Amino acid sequence: MTSVSTSLDPLLSSTDDEYYCHYALDLFDGSSCNNLATQVSPGRHLKVLDSPVKTEAIRVRLCEDGYIAWLSATNKEDLYLASKPYQPTILSRREIEPYLSQIIDFTKIAMTQPNYYLWGGTVGPNYDCSGLIQAAFANSGIWLPRDSYQQENFTKRITKEELLPGDLIFFGTEKVDHVALYLGEGYYIHSSGIQMGRNGIAIDSLSDEGDEISQGYYAKLWSFGRVIESYCA
Structure with a gap:
């Protein structure tokens, strides 16, 4: 540039x-x-x-x-x-898979920094839910749409039984309004708000037997998605 x-x-x-x-x-x-x-x-x-x-x-x-x-x-x-227009990098699922551990590490490192939930936050240390997910993937050169409902539409639908680390979990009632990153072994990481959440990045249990916050989100489970390609606007 x-x-x-x-x-x-x-x-x-x-x-x-x-x-x-x-x-x-x-x-x-x-x-x-x-x-x-x-x-x-x-x-x-x-x-x-x-x-x-x-x-x-x-x-x-x-x-x-x-x-x-x-x-x-x-x-x-x-x-x-800009001296040259933006050129998206097109990645397939096979090319994305090696980055998934790095993407998970990004969210865990972000969790260790002092942070709070920020509506619209995408650059850290303060994120909203979809901002954290987008930033984690973008840090590895993989772009996703911005909002949680857009990310849900963009990913491939999978079942709970098919979940792998790096897959996305979507929550909502009338529509998707929250997203988290699956870590494996029944846990996910997300940035959640004050009214229903932890006011920042935290790890919660994908179960109806967890604490009150985990149970609240479990009751709002909407779908599960897998990133199979990088986004190209």
């Missing part, structure tokens, strides 16, 4: 241009930039979606996962024109 001067104003460039960031950035769920939607780790690529105008926020699409959100215009100086 080759950056241009930090004096570049991306709002004055074509929406066909692609940018990347040097620093972690927050993206929001609306132009008011009040509620965090996701975060952008250094080096990620994005495109500006709307025609350049003077505005308080910029609607962007992340190239790796196709996620659309709003960037505060105060962060426009943190965007650099």
Whole structure:
């Protein structure tokens, strides 16, 4: 990648241009930039979606996962024109399998750091549920969609009996709203919230005989999924 001067104003460039960031950035769920939607780790690529105008926020699409959100215009100086467009790495299940232990290790290491549940968190140390899963796989060069329901749609359905370490477990009532990473031997790791969870990353039992939190999530079991390919937006 080759950056241009930090004096570049991306709002004055074509929406066909692609940018990347040097620093972690927050993206929001609306132009008011009040509620965090996701975060952008250094080096990620994005495109500006709307025609350049003077505005308080910029609607962007992340190239790796196709996620659309709003960037505060105060962060426009943190965007650099990419010399080459983002090219996804396409990996098969056979190519993904050697990374699964590394992916599990990522979540366990993240758990040892002081952390709390952060809605929209994807860069650490504070994650939401799907942010932790996406970050763990992305750390090994494997991209997944951003949200838990998208991850559920993207993975291959398997049964509880077929679960292997590195598979995903989905929870919900009316729809999928939580995801965890299976560790093996009946345990999973996830980032759970305050109201129903541990306000951070923890390991829980996939059983109706665990503690109150484990039982609560077990009652919300939705499905099980296996990552069989890397995501290509």
